[in-house]
């Protein structure tokens with residue numbers, strides 16, 4: 001997703017603010033008319049409930065568009081009307097008169113602000129970084145020549161750009177700053193520690209030590225370390241940490257679906273989040289939410305509480321009727337201040353509350369924090385611990401999604417089954433830990449070489465599956481033959497030894513079948529053909545008709 005042009009977003013926000021101002025002025029006039037009618041009809045409860053609802057809506061949105069005082073006044077009037085609604089007796093006309101007078105004052109306030117020509121406040125957005133496929137730069141600092149070269153050889157296979165530095169001063173003058181610094185603790189100077197802790201320096205620090213004690217780890221944390229390893233360094237574990245640190249800035253933008261019947265307010269939220277690099281989708285009608293979830297696959301769902309036809313908690317309960325969207329947290333963004341009603345809403349369904357009105361910055365931060373947590377949890381559930389790739393079940397789900405997408409679009413999709421050759425002998429010769437390292441090596445290569453739209457998962461022990469949308473068998477074979485050659489030329493490291501490994505792959509396309517499970521079977525048969533044909537091969541399934 002491209003981050004939109006900041007000036008364009010500012011203009012769109014200004015337009016929205018302008019249109020909200022007109023709507024607010026009209027709403028206040030309508031409310032004032034409503035109180036006049038109520039005075040004439042002597043306390044109609046239905047009208048009072050509708051008045052309360054409208055005040056609630058304004059209280060929740062006005063602050064967002066800069067009308068803080070109007071919002072606060074409406075909140076007070078809303079609370080007053082709620083008290084009246086709870087009582088059995090009629091509302092005294094003097095009380096209604098008071099509301100009408102306040103509404104008139106607000107209308108006057110708006111007229112004055114309009115003639116003064118108020119300008120929308122500017123917001124400074126932290127646009128977030130775009131996804132980039134550039135190699136992650138890792139600097140090795142203060143390691144012995146042997147240790148440094150061994151580590152560099154092993155990490156290069158994972159696609160990292162490795163550089164060496166002899167002393168801390170070398171790091172300070174590097175431009176751009178490295179993504180990760182792997183440093184022996186003896187060479188960490190005060191000035192390097194200060195440099196790493198600067199907000200504008202993106203470098204993450206991994207500290208290497210001779211000893212593993214709590215005190216040393218605490219000291220490492222105080223130096224700003226985000227990883228701690230002792231000699232001899234366990235390369236696969238180090239690489240796992242490197243990947244986690246390096247992908248902090250390069251992951252997909254967070255995705256959010258906002259459900260709110262207030263068109264201007266929800267559009268305002270969308271623009272604000274979009275400008276902060278959060279991919280947001282708005283739904284104004286609750287019945288359209290499931291389609292938006294399928295389409296957008298959000299990290300979190302933000303839902304208004306009070307909506308005509310279906311309340312937020314009702315919508316949340318509808319979504320929780322089955323397990324499909326369990327992993328997506330539902331956050332109420334609501335002007336509801338009554339603690340009891342909040343508790344009831346959370347008990348029915350839903351996971352958290354954000355209070356309206358909310359400032360743009362608070363909204364961005366709240367959404368980022370919750371999306372990050374949600375993504376971490378779903379990754380822990382769906383991702384394989386060893387490789388970070390999708391697990392079997394999630395992979396099959398994704399396959400079904402891609403197969404039906406291919407059928408709808410008419411574009412071919414390819415499924416590739418990959419199996420490491422003679423893997424048992426790798427385990428037997430070099431040990432299980434080295435076997436794990438080889439699995440991770442191939443996982444990393446697949447991740448790096450495939451497109452962002454492709455899916456790759458660990459299907460079983462040393463078996464992987466890749467799903468390539470919009471890719472025919474011929475192209476899939478070309479890509480996988482390249483990956484196969486690259487993999488077979490990588491030097492795998494085990495202690496002082498190095499060795500090479502290959503894989504066999506089988507390819508099936510949606511031209512062969514319209515069902516995910518059948519495609520997997522066809523790809524598996526093709527892979528078996530590659531094995532029996534001598535291994536280190538890619539075979540494409542023969543068309544069935």
Ligand SMILES: Nc1nc2c(ncn2[C@@H]2O[C@H](COP(=O)(O)OP(=O)(O)OP(=O)(O)O)[C@@H](O)[C@H]2O)c(=O)[nH]1
Pocket residue numbers: 386419420421422423424425427431432433434435436439460461462531535
């Ligand atoms: N290190 C490691 N080994 C695993 C893992 N999962 C499965 N294995 C091992 O992978 C080996 C797979 O061996 P086989 O299926 O016999 O096949 P192969 O030796 O790869 O030979 P071909 O596939 O015929 O080329 C078994 O020894 C499993 O124990 C894992 O997560 N880590």
